Amino acid sequence: MAERGVTRRVRVIAWRDFRYTVLTKGFLIGAIILPGIMFAAIPLLPLLIDSKTAPLTGRVAVIDPSNSIAKALEITLPKTPEETIDLEEGATNTSTTDVALTVESVPDPSHAADLRLQLRDSSLQALIIISSNDDGPSTELLIPSEASPRHTTILEKSLREAVTRVRVSKANEDYERLTKLLARPKIDTRRVSPDGSESNENAQLRMLVPAGFMFLLWMAVITSGNYLLTSTIEEKSSRVMEVLLSAVSPIELLCGKLVGQAGVAGVMLLMYGGVGLAGLGAVAMLDVVPLPHLLWLVVWFPLAYFTVAAIMVSLGSAVSDLREAQSLIGPAMILLTVPLILWIPIVESPNGTLATVCSFIPPAAPFVMILRLTGANEPVPLVQALLAMFVSAATVVAILWAGARVFRVGVLMQGKPPSPMELLRWIKAR
Amino acid sequence: MNNLVIQLANVNKCFGALHAVRNVSFEIQRGQVCGFLGPNGAGKSTTIRMIMSILLPDSGAINVLGGSALDAKDRIGYLPEERGLYRKMRVADFLRFMAKLKGIARADADVRIRSWLERVELPNVSQKRCEELSKGMQQKLQFIGAVLHEPPLLILDEPFSGLDPVNRRLLSSVVRQLQESGTTILFSTHQMEQAEDLCDQVLLIHKGEKVLDETMSQIHSRFDPRTILAQPANSIDAATQALKVVAGIESMRWSLEQKSFEIRLLEGVDPQHAMVQIMRATPLRRVELQRATLDDVFVKLVGDSVTKFEATSATEQVEANYG
Numbered sequence: 001m002a003e004r005g006v007t008r009r010v011r012v013i014a015w016r017d018f019r020y021t022v023l024t025k026g027f028l029i030g031a032i033i034l035p036g037i038m039f040a041a042i043p044l045l046p047l048l049i050d051s052k053t054a055p056l057t058g059r060v061a062v063i064d065p066s067n068s069i070a071k072a073l074e075i076t077l078p079k080t081p082e083e084t085i086d087l088e089e090g091a092t093n094t095s096t097t098d099v100a101l102t103v104e105s106v107p108d109p110s111h112a113a114d115l116r117l118q119l120r121d122s123s124l125q126a127l128i129i130i131s132s133n134d135d136g137p138s139t140e141l142l143i144p145s146e147a148s149p150r151h152t153t154i155l156e157k158s159l160r161e162a163v164t165r166v167r168v169s170k171a172n173e174d175y176e177r178l179t180k181l182l183a184r185p186k187i188d189t190r191r192v193s194p195d196g197s198e199s200n201e202n203a204q205l206r207m208l209v210p211a212g213f214m215f216l217l218w219m220a221v222i223t224s225g226n227y228l229l230t231s232t233i234e235e236k237s238s239r240v241m242e243v244l245l246s247a248v249s250p251i252e253l254l255c256g257k258l259v260g261q262a263g264v265a266g267v268m269l270l271m272y273g274g275v276g277l278a279g280l281g282a283v284a285m286l287d288v289v290p291l292p293h294l295l296w297l298v299v300w301f302p303l304a305y306f307t308v309a310a311i312m313v314s315l316g317s318a319v320s321d322l323r324e325a326q327s328l329i330g331p332a333m334i335l336l337t338v339p340l341i342l343w344i345p346i347v348e349s350p351n352g353t354l355a356t357v358c359s360f361i362p363p364a365a366p367f368v369m370i371l372r373l374t375g376a377n378e379p380v381p382l383v384q385a386l387l388a389m390f391v392s393a394a395t396v397v398a399i400l401w402a403g404a405r406v407f408r409v410g411v412l413m414q415g416k417p418p419s420p421m422e423l424l425r426w427i428k429a430r
Numbered sequence: 431m432n433n434l435v436i437q438l439a440n441v442n443k444c445f446g447a448l449h450a451v452r453n454v455s456f457e458i459q460r461g462q463v464c465g466f467l468g469p470n471g472a473g474k475s476t477t478i479r480m481i482m483s484i485l486l487p488d489s490g491a492i493n494v495l496g497g498s499a500l501d502a503k504d505r506i507g508y509l510p511e512e513r514g515l516y517r518k519m520r521v522a523d524f525l526r527f528m529a530k531l532k533g534i535a536r537a538d539a540d541v542r543i544r545s546w547l548e549r550v551e552l553p554n555v556s557q558k559r560c561e562e563l564s565k566g567m568q569q570k571l572q573f574i575g576a577v578l579h580e581p582p583l584l585i586l587d588e589p590f591s592g593l594d595p596v597n598r599r600l601l602s603s604v605v606r607q608l609q610e611s612g613t614t615i616l617f618s619t620h621q622m623e624q625a626e627d628l629c630d631q632v633l634l635i636h637k638g639e640k641v642l643d644e645t646m647s648q649i650h651s652r653f654d655p656r657t658i659l660a661q662p663a664n665s666i667d668a669a670t671q672a673l674k675v676v677a678g679i680e681s682m683r684w685s686l687e688q689k690s691f692e693i694r695l696l697e698g699v700d701p702q703h704a705m706v707q708i709m710r711a712t713p714l715r716r717v718e719l720q721r722a723t724l725d726d727v728f729v730k731l732v733g734d735s736v737t738k739f740e741a742t743s744a745t746e747q748v749e750a751n752y753g
Contacts, residue, residue: 242512243515412485
């Protein structure tokens with residue numbers, strides 16, 4: 001009978017906290033409408049990415065006494081929009097540009113001043129000046145000040161290829177044959193999983209996926225932790241705390257608030273995580289988030305949440321306003337930002353000393369472990385994962401125990417905030 | 431069947447160097463209305479919070495409804511001294527929330543909420559946000575939250591403070607009705623008239639110590655009346671001059687309300703003898719011994735300094751008006 005009463009009271013407190021957080025304008029906009037808009041925008045992404053850029057049309061003048069560069073440029077300038085895809089090495093570019101340029105060869109360098117004037121009023125799209133000096137021919141490309149970076153890249157690439165063609169021709173070699181010989185061989189890198197299935201390697205994505213998991217966990221946990229902090233302070237300052245304590249015990253109130261905000265964090269995790277997965281699905285890259293990664297998230301979410309939430313709610317109970325809370329929360333926040341600052345070295349070397357040590361430092365441990373476990377460049381030893389889970393679980397128990405004691409004393413305290421020594425006394429009090 | 435609803439034995443509570451409650455012991459029987467009186471900072475709210483198990487005593491034992499208040503929260507109604515509501519919540523939602531905490535089913539809660547809102551004259555507010563209500567309305571709302579689950583024990587900390595006379599009277603009548611229906615009520619107050627009107631038993635604490643724990647009839651018989659009301663038959667000036675020579679008078683003042691002198695006697699003076707002396711000194715239309723009020727008892731027990739101040743003020747007043 002008594003247990004039923006406890007369960008009911010915890011449930012009622014939890015539901016109120018959940019409902020009055022989730023149904024506020026700020027939360028609806030930040031955690032539901034925004035990801036909803038992102039979700040709705042996913043089908044539009046390919047359309048946006050595939051859209052064409054502004055066409056490059058007009059005249060290009062080449063001052064070249066030999067007339068060889070102008071002829072080569074006519075060959076190297078893109079003839080179709082598709083030829084403008086992947087202009088730079090290593091860059092992925094799916095957008096296209098229409099190119100319709102007329103190349104004018106000007107053998108007499110004395111026309112340079114006149115052509116520069118045309119460039120200034122944009123009646124000329126580019127002026128190329130080839131001149132000879134002691135080190136061989138030099139090439140200058142002059143463009144109007146308002147020329148777009150993409151147009152500049154197209155002109156640079158075409159000019160570079162034209163100059164190379166002329167050099168090869170002067171050396172009596174076959175340009176097409178040399179190009180084929182010197183082309184970078186394409187290497188198809190694939191990872192083979194223990195069950196024999198193969199997946200394509202994408203180094204950049206492999207860095208971003210663990211960061212995504214860590215940021216998702218961090219955002220959900222810190223946001224709900226902040227809600228917990230502010231709602232506790234509000235209940236204290238509006239004097240509703242004593243009304244609640246007339247109906248529930250401090251521990252029931254604490255449990256209810258923790259459970260309610262766990263629901264809030266869960267909603268955020270589902271909304272943003274869902275949008276992330278939907279985005280990966282839209283570009284057919286769901287394979288970068290295997291099921292074990294999601295299971296690790298399920299394991300580390302409660303450990304991360306209860307660690308942060310217990311700190312927030314106990315500090316909220318000890319102070320009278322948010323400003324006072326900021327000074328007490330500082331040390332914990334410094335530790336919580338460790339994974340945000342060190343995520344790159346941790347993901348690059350998930351079994352390095354830095355990553356291993358940080359895995360056992362609460363309250364940062366859950367965030368570091370999710371980085372290591374979802375990075376998977378090299379498997380994290382299972383014993384380390386289990387030990388980190390044990391340390392985090394023990395931390396949760398210790399922080400909840402201390403937090404409950406601070407909460408019990410702090411909820412009815414008004415006036416100046418407690419010093420760290422006073423907090424210790426509260427924890428030790430009977 | 432045990433009739434004790436609240437039992438405190440040698441309860442102590444300290445906050446740092448402050449000994450807020452010292453060895454307080456008392457008992458409250460089922461169905462009684464007990465007034466818990468004391469000056470500001472006497473330890474009333476601390477004692478009430480310990481009874482509610484919101485604070486734990488440093489030593490001593492507290493028994494509420496046969497055990498700890500923690501196990502009986504669903505059977506206790508509590509109105510704390512500090513008024514607090516969720517400002518953004520709607521009135522009906524707040525009361526439903528309180529009802530759910532106390533284990534009342536939603537349908538039943540809605541019926542009770544409607545009935546109580548009408549009973550305390552708060553119709554048409556159920557869809558308003560708590561912050562939209564006046565302070566007095568918020569207080570009545572919080573009172574409903576304390577009684578909605580029909581608890582056998584009701585603890586009210588300063589229930590009448592901040593209320594206008596009409597609402598004070600309304601709440602008094604509700605408290606009386608609850609008492610008639612068998613509810614045991616403990617309430618702290620500074621409103622002595624209210625306490626005198628409602629209480630069967632009075633507890634008075636001062637500087638954390640219990641200084642009085644008696645029924646109203648015990649108080650009336652224990653505290654000798656030392657004030658005589660005397661209505662002069664002649665002019666007030668003449669009566670004032672005549673009364674100045676009567677021995678045993680500590681102070682006197684003219685009461686416009688009573689149209690009489692309120693003559694306060696010195697400690698140890700026989701009131702019967704003093705009345706005879708007063709009648710001999712000046713012709714009177716009416717003379718009577720005034721019954722000791724809770725106000726008098728309060729002042730006598732907790733404030734010698736207050737008594738002296740009042741005596742001086744009264745003498746000065748008589749002198750200013752008639753001297």
